[in-house]
Amino acid sequence: MKAILPVAGKGTRLRPHTHTKAKSLVSVAGKTVLEHIVERLQSVDVEEYIFIIDENGQQVADFMAAKFPALNCSYYVQKERLGPAHAVALAAPSINAGDDLLVVFNDTIFVTDLAAIPALCSNADGLIYSKEVEDYQRFGVNVLDGDTIVDMVEKPDTPISRLAQVGLYYLKDGAGFIEAIEATVAAGETVKGEYYLPSVFMRMIGSGSKFKAPEIDAWLDCGKPETLLETNRFLLKGRHHIHGEVENTVLIEPVHIEEGAVIKNSILGPNVSVAAGCVIEDSIIRDSIINADNKVSSLVLDQSLLGDAVNLIGSPRRMNIGDHSHIVMDQ
Numbered sequence: 001m002k003a004i005l006p007v008a009g010k011g012t013r014l015r016p017h018t019h020t021k022a023k024s025l026v027s028v029a030g031k032t033v034l035e036h037i038v039e040r041l042q043s044v045d046v047e048e049y050i051f052i053i054d055e056n057g058q059q060v061a062d063f064m065a066a067k068f069p070a071l072n073c074s075y076y077v078q079k080e081r082l083g084p085a086h087a088v089a090l091a092a093p094s095i096n097a098g099d100d101l102l103v104v105f106n107d108t109i110f111v112t113d114l115a116a117i118p119a120l121c122s123n124a125d126g127l128i129y130s131k132e133v134e135d136y137q138r139f140g141v142n143v144l145d146g147d148t149i150v151d152m153v154e155k156p157d158t159p160i161s162r163l164a165q166v167g168l169y170y171l172k173d174g175a176g177f178i179e180a181i182e183a184t185v186a187a188g189e190t191v192k193g194e195y196y197l198p199s200v201f202m203r204m205i206g207s208g209s210k211f212k213a214p215e216i217d218a219w220l221d222c223g224k225p226e227t228l229l230e231t232n233r234f235l236l237k238g239r240h241h242i243h244g245e246v247e248n249t250v251l252i253e254p255v256h257i258e259e260g261a262v263i264k265n266s267i268l269g270p271n272v273s274v275a276a277g278c279v280i281e282d283s284i285i286r287d288s289i290i291n292a293d294n295k296v297s298s299l300v301l302d303q304s305l306l307g308d309a310v311n312l313i314g315s316p317r318r319m320n321i322g323d324h325s326h327i328v329m330d331q
Contacts, residue, residue: 002094002174003046003102006087007034008054008078014225016307022056024106025063026222027291029235030256030273033222034060036109036235038068041102044114049073050091083194089181101174103197105167109231111218117170120214124148126177128201129168130213139164140198142213149211152198154191166219169197180204225305232289233271244274252286283314 007024014023024034031039038049053060053075064073076090088103095101102114112129121127128149130142141161143151153160171177180200189199201211220234221227236254244261252269260276267284274280277293288304290296296306299314306312 001044001046001100001102002048002050002091003041003104004050004052004088004091005034005037005104005106006052006078006084007060007106008052008057008087014223014228020307022053022059023223025059026228027275028109028222028228028232028273028289029239030241030258030275032063033106033109034063035067037104037106038064038071040110041104041114044102044117046102047072048094050094051075052078052087052090054078081194083190083196085181085184085195085197085200088197089178089185092178092182095174095178097175099174101169101171101177103169103171107221107223108167109220109222109235110166110168110216111220112168112214112216116214120212121170121172123210124212125172125204125209126201126211127170128211128213129166129170129216130163131166131216131219132162133164134162136162136164140196141165144213147212149201149205149213152202154196154198163213163215164219165198166216168216177204180207226303228305229271229287229289229303232273233287236271236273244276244278 007022009023014026025032049071051060051073054077057075057077061075064071074094078087078090084105117127128142133139136159137155140152140154141156142149142163142165143153143161180203184200184203185195205211218234220231222231236256238254239256240253241256242251243259244257244263246257247264249263249265250267254271255269256273257263258274258276261274261278264281266280266282269286271287272285274290275292278290280296282298283296285301288301290306291308293309294306295311297313299312
């Protein structure tokens with residue numbers, strides 16, 4: 001099996017955190033989004049990890065070399081922004097006859113058992129992993145006849161289906177899949193000038209391919225600050241890990257503090273992850289992600305994201321307040 005990971009893209013919804021780094025290298029619950037994804041791929045035998053990158057691609061290559069040195073990785077640059085199907089097709093030089101493929105887009109951390117692929121796909125040509133959602137109008141959805149996909153509708157107005165595509169795909173015939181993308185591109189089947197995978201899958205279905213839509217257990221969106229914090233909360237459940245130096249501090253589980261972080265005279269939690277190199281003093285922080293090498297002093301933070309090497313210093317207040325007072329202090 002080979003895995004294609006399209007990690008190009010500006011990550012505009014996560015700015016300013018993606019001004020200086022690839023969006024797949026944004027951290028959540030003590031690891032980068034990419035690390036969470038690659039770890040989940042270890043349950044299957046992936047012989048080659050194929051990354052589709054942009055101008056920040058060297059960051060991804062350096063990260064993979066440092067964190068996963070034993071993995072066989074290839075890199076292809078997407079120079080034109082022509083959509084996700086176009087990005088996947090750039091992996092063609094690495095795809096040979098007989099290769100099966102996983103395609104994993106990096107806005108989402110998935111929770112599912114990939115080891116179940118052979119059983120799920122025993123009588124099908126591929127799997128388009130899905131999740132039932134209430135706000136189906138925001139997504140491309142799969143329409144089923146029994147357990148087989150018969151149609152795909154992009155952002156439907158009516159609840160024809162609530163099974164949203166989550167950006168995780170399995171193809172038995174990788175070379176045939178690439179050929180279908182190339183045929184879609186040759187036919188000019190675009191949406192607002194970009195090539196998308198539903199057009200490719202519908203072309204394959206029209207030619208007799210059979211796809212199923214297994215539901216994943218959890219779909220953890222990392223594409224926006226608010227959803228990144230939701231994902232941080234989910235991933236921290238049951239993971240109260242304190243590896244740094246903690247002095248005179250109250251920790252409200254779950255909290256993840258990496259080795260090399262120093263926390264003094266503070267209250268942290270719940271749902272706080274703190275990266276290496278941070279120094280936090282005299283502060284109250286909850287429901288937040290604090291990235292590497294930050295200095296935070298005398299502050300109250302809630303639902304906050306701090307990038308790398310931030311120096312954030314507040315000031316304590318001195319008060320003399322009488323009985324029955326009512327004071328609201330906005331931060």
